[in-house]
Amino acid sequence: MIKFFxxxxxxxxxxxxxxxxxxxxxxxxxxxxxxxxxxxxxxxxQCSFIEFKDFKLIYRQYAALFIVVxxxxxxxxxxxxxxxxxxxxxxxxxxxxxxxNV
Amino acid sequence: MVxxxxxxxxxxxxxxxxxxxxxxREVIQKECAHIRASFRDGDPLHRHRQLxxxxxxxxxxxxxxxxxxxxxxxxxxxxxxxxxxxxxGAMLLLDERQDAHLLxxxxxxxxxxxxxxxxxxxxxxxxxxxxxxxxxxxLATEVEKLLLQPGPYVRKKAVLTAVHIIRKVPxxxxxxxxxxxxxxxxxxxxxxxxTITLITELCERSPAALKHFRKVVPQLVQxxxxxxxxxxxxxxxxxxxxDPFLQVQILRLLRILGRNHEExxxxxxxxxxxxxxxxxxxxxAGNAVLFETxxxxxxxxxxxxxxxxxxxxxxxxxxxSDKNIRYVALTSLLRVVQSDHSAVQRHRPTxxxxxxxxxxxxxxxxxxxxxxxxxxxxxxAMTQELQSFLESCPPDLRSDCASGILLAAERFAPTKxxxxxxxxxxxxxxxxxxxxxxxxxxxxxxxxxxxxHAYSVRRLYSALAEDISQQPLVQVAAWxxxxxxxxxxxxxxxxxxxxxxxxxxxxxxxxxxxxxHMSLPATRGYALTALMKLSTRLRGDNNRIRQVVSVYxxxxxxxxxxxxVEYNALFQKYDYMRAAILxxxxxxxRGGTQDEEAKESKEAQHSEAAVIPTEPQTSKLLDLLDLLDxxxxxxxxxxxxxxxxEGTSVHLLDLPCVSPAPASIPNLxxxxxxxxxxxxxxxxxxxxxxxxxxxxxxxxxxEADVTHFVCQAAVPKSFQxxxxxxxxxxxxxxxxxxxxQLLRILNxxxxxxxxxxxxxxxxxxxxxxxxxxxxxxPVETWQ
Numbered sequence: 001m002i003k004f005f006x007x008x009x010x011x012x013x014x015x016x017x018x019x020x021x022x023x024x025x026x027x028x029x030x031x032x033x034x035x036x037x038x039x040x041x042x043x044x045x046q047c048s049f050i051e052f053k054d055f056k057l058i059y060r061q062y063a064a065l066f067i068v069v070x071x072x073x074x075x076x077x078x079x080x081x082x083x084x085x086x087x088x089x090x091x092x093x094x095x096x097x098x099x100x101n102v
Numbered sequence: 103m104v105x106x107x108x109x110x111x112x113x114x115x116x117x118x119x120x121x122x123x124x125x126x127r128e129v130i131q132k133e134c135a136h137i138r139a140s141f142r143d144g145d146p147l148h149r150h151r152q153l154x155x156x157x158x159x160x161x162x163x164x165x166x167x168x169x170x171x172x173x174x175x176x177x178x179x180x181x182x183x184x185x186x187x188x189x190x191g192a193m194l195l196l197d198e199r200q201d202a203h204l205l206x207x208x209x210x211x212x213x214x215x216x217x218x219x220x221x222x223x224x225x226x227x228x229x230x231x232x233x234x235x236x237x238x239x240x241l242a243t244e245v246e247k248l249l250l251q252p253g254p255y256v257r258k259k260a261v262l263t264a265v266h267i268i269r270k271v272p273x274x275x276x277x278x279x280x281x282x283x284x285x286x287x288x289x290x291x292x293x294x295x296x297t298i299t300l301i302t303e304l305c306e307r308s309p310a311a312l313k314h315f316r317k318v319v320p321q322l323v324q325x326x327x328x329x330x331x332x333x334x335x336x337x338x339x340x341x342x343x344x345d346p347f348l349q350v351q352i353l354r355l356l357r358i359l360g361r362n363h364e365e366x367x368x369x370x371x372x373x374x375x376x377x378x379x380x381x382x383x384x385x386x387a388g389n390a391v392l393f394e395t396x397x398x399x400x401x402x403x404x405x406x407x408x409x410x411x412x413x414x415x416x417x418x419x420x421x422x423s424d425k426n427i428r429y430v431a432l433t434s435l436l437r438v439v440q441s442d443h444s445a446v447q448r449h450r451p452t453x454x455x456x457x458x459x460x461x462x463x464x465x466x467x468x469x470x471x472x473x474x475x476x477x478x479x480x481x482x483a484m485t486q487e488l489q490s491f492l493e494s495c496p497p498d499l500r501s502d503c504a505s506g507i508l509l510a511a512e513r514f515a516p517t518k519x520x521x522x523x524x525x526x527x528x529x530x531x532x533x534x535x536x537x538x539x540x541x542x543x544x545x546x547x548x549x550x551x552x553x554x555h556a557y558s559v560r561r562l563y564s565a566l567a568e569d570i571s572q573q574p575l576v577q578v579a580a581w582x583x584x585x586x587x588x589x590x591x592x593x594x595x596x597x598x599x600x601x602x603x604x605x606x607x608x609x610x611x612x613x614x615x616x617x618x619h620m621s622l623p624a625t626r627g628y629a630l631t632a633l634m635k636l637s638t639r640l641r642g643d644n645n646r647i648r649q650v651v652s653v654y655x656x657x658x659x660x661x662x663x664x665x666x667v668e669y670n671a672l673f674q675k676y677d678y679m680r681a682a683i684l685x686x687x688x689x690x691x692r693g694g695t696q697d698e699e700a701k702e703s704k705e706a707q708h709s710e711a712a713v714i715p716t717e718p719q720t721s722k723l724l725d726l727l728d729l730l731d732x733x734x735x736x737x738x739x740x741x742x743x744x745x746x747x748e749g750t751s752v753h754l755l756d757l758p759c760v761s762p763a764p765a766s767i768p769n770l771x772x773x774x775x776x777x778x779x780x781x782x783x784x785x786x787x788x789x790x791x792x793x794x795x796x797x798x799x800x801x802x803x804x805e806a807d808v809t810h811f812v813c814q815a816a817v818p819k820s821f822q823x824x825x826x827x828x829x830x831x832x833x834x835x836x837x838x839x840x841x842x843q844l845l846r847i848l849n850x851x852x853x854x855x856x857x858x859x860x861x862x863x864x865x866x867x868x869x870x871x872x873x874x875x876x877x878x879x880p881v882e883t884w885q
Contacts, residue, residue, distance in 0.1 A: 022197070046461040047425035076397070077430055078390035079350045085386075086340065086347075 001075065003055055004031075006068040012036050015065070039066055049077045060084045110154045117162075130159055141172055150176060150187040157191055170195050170202050177209045182220065185213075189224045193231045207237050214244045219256050222248065226259040230266040238267040242274045249281045254290040261285070261296030265303050272307050279304065279314065286321055291338055291345055294325070298351045305358050312359070319359055319366045323373050326352045330377055341385040353377075353394040360402030367403040374399055378411055386426075389419070393430055400438055413438065413445040420452045425461060432456065432467035439474045450475050454484075457491045465491075466499060473506040481514040485524055492531050501535035504528050508540055518551040522558050526575075530565055533572025541574045545581050549687065559586040563603065567611060571620050577628045580615060583608060584632025585686060587639040605640050609633070613650060623659055630654060630662060634669045638684045648673055767882045773874065776865060777804025778833065780813075782876065784883050794855070794883055796845040802833040804865070811863040813843055818856055822848040833863075855884040 004023075007016040014032050023031065038050055039059045050057040055070040058080045067084050071077070108116075113133060120126035137152045153172050160166035169191060176188025196203040206228070213225040226248070229241060245267065248260040264278050278300065285297040301318075304311040329344050329352075338345035360367040377395050382388040392415060399412040416438070419431035435453070439446045453475065456468035469491070476484045485507055492503045507528050515521035525544050529536065548558045562579040570576050583590060590603055615621055615629040634651065637644045651673065654666035672680050773780035778800060785795040802808050811831045817823045828843035849855065857876040862869065 045425070047429045047464060049426060049429055049463070051463065074354075076350055076354070076390060076394050078386060078393050078426065079347065081426065082340065082346060082387050082390050 001072050002080070003070040003072060006032060006035065006066075006070075008032070008036050008039070008066045008068060010040070010064045010066070012040065035068055035070070036066075039068055048081060058084065060088075062088060108155075109151060110158060113155050114158065130162070130164055134159065134164070138168060141168070146179070150184045153187050153191050157187075157194055160194060166195060170200065174202065174205055174209070177206055177213075185221060185224060189228045192228055197232055203232060203234060204236065207240055210237075211241060211244060214241065214248065219253060222256050223259050226256070226263045230259070230263040233263075233266055233270060235270050238271045238274065242267055242271075242277055246277050246281065249278075249285065254288075254293050257285075258290070258292040258296055261293060261300055265296070265300050268300070268303050268307065275304050275308060275311060279311065282315075283318065286318060286325070291348055295348050295351060298348070298355055302351070302355050302358060305355070316359055316363065316366055319356070319369050322352055322356060322359075323369055326356075326373060326377070330380060341387045342382050343385075343387040343391060346387040346391050349377075349391050350394045353391070353398050357398040357401045360398070362403065364403055370398075370402065371405060371408060374404070375408060375411065378415060386424075389422075389424075389427055393419075393434070396434060400434070400441075409442055410445050413442055413449070417449040417452060420449060420456065425459075425464065428456060428459075429461075429464055429467065432464065432471055436467065436471050436474065439471065443475075443477075447475060447477075450480070454487050457487065462496060462499075465495065466502075469495075469499060469503055469506070473510060476510040476514060478514045478516075481510060481516065482520070485511065489524075489527060489531070492528070497535075500532050501537075504532045504536045505540075508536065508543075512543070518547070519554055519557065522548060522551065522554060523561075526558075526561055526565065529572060529575040529578070530569070533575045536574055541577050544574075544578050548578075548582060549585075555586045556589040556592070558582060559590045563590055563608075563611075566615075570615055570618055573620075573622050573625055576615055576621065576625050580612065580625065580628040580632045583612065584628075584635035587632075587636045591640070605642050606646075608636065608640075609646055612636075616650070616654075623661060626659070626662055627665060630665050630669070634672070635684050637673075638681050644673070767880050770876070770878065770880070772859065772876050773861070773872065775870070775872070778802050778808055778863070778865065780859075780861070784880070786882065792848050792850045792852070794847045794849060796847065796857075798843045798845060798859075799840050800833045800842075801837065801840040802835055803837050805835050806866050807835045808833040809864045810869075811841060812861070814860045815845055816858040816860070817847060818853065820849075820851050820853050821855070824848075849884050852884060855879050 001020070003019070003021055005016075005018045005020075006014060008014050012033070014036075017028065017032065019028065035052065035057060038052060039057065042050070042059075048059055050059070052070070055072065056075070056077060057068055057070050058077050059066055059068040060081065061067075067088065069080055069084060071080055116129050116133075117126055120129055133155060137156050140148065140152050149172060153169055153176060156166050156169045156172075160169075173188050173191035173195060176184045177192060179185065179188070192203075192206055196206070210225045210229055213221050216222065226245070229237065229245070233241075245260055245263050248256055249264065251257055251260070268275050268278065282297060282301055282304070285293065285300075288294045288297065301315055305315055326349060329349055332344060335344055338348075340346055343349070356366075356370055360370055374395055378392065378399070381392050381395075383392060396412045396415050399408050404412075413435075416431045416435050419427045420435075422428060422431075432453070435446055435449070450472075453468055453471050457465055457472060459465045459468065469488075472484065472488060488503060488507050488510075492500065492507065495503055508525060511521050511524045515524070522544075525540070525547070529540070529544075548554065551558070559582045562575075562582045565575060566579040566583075587608060590608065591605060612629050612633050616626055616633075621629070630651070633647050637647045648670075651666050651669045654662055655670055657663045657666060672683065767784040767786065769781055769783040771779060771781050779802075781799045781801070783797045783799065785797070787793055787795065798813055800808070800811060800813070809832050811828075811833055813828065815823060815825060824846040826844040826846070828841055830841050833841045847855070847857075857879065859872075859874060859876060861872045864870070
């Protein structure tokens with residue numbers, strides 16, 4: 001099950017956050033900073049799946065934007081990876097050149 | 103004056119134009135004031151615009167709770183633009199903890215039954231996002247009605263709302279069971295995907311639903327089959343795979359249904375084989391489907407051939423250059439290694455390759471998997487690989503790797519020498535990261551391998567000479583040098599190169615360890631004890647050792663100081679005992695090494711207190727017991743006992759059966775009948791003035807045995823009497839072994855002693871009972 005969905009820019013500012021399970025407001029910011037830190041510190045050679053507390057994080061980078069999805073254990077990481085790409089493609093079709101405007 | 107309200111786009115431009123955070127905040131605050139005023143005025147026309155701006159501001163992180171009631175008003179309005187923003191606001195601003203959310207239940211109900219698809223869609227969306235348990239209960243039937251509506255747009259949303267309702271209120275799942283079967287016949291992939299998710303949720307939550315849905319396995323198989331075998335369809339194809347998301351969902355549901363169920367698993371076998379072999383693996387989508395297939399095969403009761411196929415697919419993933427795929431392959435292999443060990447063994451070389459990955463999460467997985475793959479046949483090669491990994495791995499993996507190697511070595515070591523070598527190498531490389539009991543394990547291991555003593559002490563000595571910073575290594579080395587120092591100095595050992603070691607060098611090394619600031623207090627303790635042991639093992643004189651020991655007698659560390667003082671005492675007063683105390687240690691039980699160390703120091707402590715060592719004492723006690731059992735109450739206590747009772751701590755002698763001190767009270771014969779004589783002997787132990795010990799001795803000089811002899815005693819109330827168990831209940835005939843029984847009488851008030859005895863026994867075929875009071879009790883018994 002997807003727990004949360006984040007869109008973060010390279011400076012670490014959250015552009016979009018959607019939580020599918022209730023998390024307190026102040027805990028959200030804490031969670032986001034930690035997640036962003038672990039994603040931004042990865043190099044290109046490392047794989048896109050990170051283990052973080054009791055979630056698995058799957059992230060994908062598009063130019064200056066990181067899309068991070070947190071899932072629980074039962075989810076197929078590669079399917080989510082594909083899903084993120086699908087999402088971006090849909091936004092792209094609908095809004096055109098979505099990545100560069102954020 | 104009504105200020106014309108700006109549109110959302112203007113507001114966004116304004117906010118973007120602000121150069122600093124403070125400026126942005128100013129703009130927003132001004133706008134919020136406007137919005138608040140507008141809400142107060144209740145302008146229906148522009149309300150939606152105001153709320154839209156408020157929602158944008160909320161997204162940036164500013165408080166927006168004053169818009170909640172406006173959402174309700176907007177939702178209730180008949181216009182679509184109002185409803186749209188209102189529902190959006192409700193989803194963002196209202197949640198279960200706000201009391202206002204229940205108020206929208208009615209609006210949602212009305213909207214659901216309205217019949218306009220867009221509106222129904224909005225309502226369903228809101229319900230599935232923020233629906234609380236009460237709301238769900240109220241609206242479940244409405245949602246169920248919508249499940250079978252014509253028009254996939256509403257049905258899709260209704261199915262997803264149903265999923266949410268079930269998550270919130272599992273008891274309502276019964277409502278949604280019947281429509282599912284029909285929904286599976288859908289053509290529209292969106293509805294189909296939703297249905298599969300719904301069924302998955304139902305099955306996960308209730309075993310009854312699981313049984314119910316096993317019937318649809320053939321149908322699911324059919325759907326997946328069509329998906330896989332149909333050609334390219336523009337609507338659903340992602341990089342060549344036809345709707346991978348749906349495929350993955352179906353596979354997951356099949357996994358849940360097939361788990362532990364033979365029949366369903368059989369139906370799925372062909373399909374899974376087909377999917378596994380026919381999916382295009384050049385792109386990520388195909389790999390995702392393949393991965394899910396592998397997981398499913400592993401989980402259900404599949405045939406062996408299929409499982410091997412799955413493991414091979416995982417092996418193929420490992421060779422792929424894409425990191426992500428390698429990662430999932432390693433994770434799944436780890437899950438599978440317990441059940442399909444031999445299949446995974448075939449891929450061992452690839453796994454070991456992955457150890458060299460620069461990526462931390464990959465190498466961690468590879469490490470875990472390699473450790474799981476070690477068995478008795480490949481242990482040498484594997485430990486080799488793991489050790490080279492240990493040298494280069496990142497620090498957080500070091501301790502796991504070290505403990506893993508040690509564990510594997512323990513389980514599969516082919517020879518003791520190899521085992522010791524391996525542990526030695528691990529300690530040298532990653533000494534600080536090993537677990538605490540590694541030291542204990544190693545010392546126990548070395549202690550047990552007698553033939554390797556010389557070899558190990560040499561290796562350890564050379565390792566120590568090079569580097570004294572790795573604490574566990576230093577501890578083990580110090581212990582070994584102490585124990586087997588004589589072997590070290592002997593000269594030759596055929597298994598290592600000849601190493602000529604001088605006594606002075608050894609002592610110098612140990613002193614270096616003692617003085618180094620890198621050594622932990624425990625290590626220093628080991629080194630000091632080792633020095634002491636060497637004092638008996640080395641042939642030269644002990645001046646240097648004595649010096650060191652006396653220096654540490656004033657050390658600040660309490661443990662070291664105590665040890666040094668005791669060892670000093672050993673040198674000075676108890677030199678004759680030094681050799682005995684510092685003998686080679688016997689092999690200890692697992693976990694006993696620490697106890698032995700403690701026992702050693704406790705023994706030294708005893709010698710400090712100037713008490714006779716416990717060994718001779720135990721033997722003397724046995725003598726005493728023999729005496730008590732043997733001849734009748736001798737007035738003279740056994741002579742060897744005298745020195746022990748002479749004024750040293752009595753507490754050491756608190757063993758059962760306290761030894762009586764020399765007493766001068768004469769014995770008393772109290773009873774005689776037909777050859778059976780009863781004698782009392784008295785002892786007053788000097789340490790306890792109120793205590794009187796009476797030994798009752800029965801001798802039989804007649805020709806028949808006395809059997810079932812029971813002696814009972816009674817004393818006045820101010821006394822306390824304790825009868826200990828008699829030595830037997832038969833007094834053999836003709837002066838055979840007498841029967842004895844000990845009576846303990848406590849007389850705190852020093853009152854005159856009166857004693858009544860009752861005897862029952864069988865003699866000459868008759869049972870006899872005698873009760874009498876003991877007269878003529880000597881005064882010394884109670885004064």
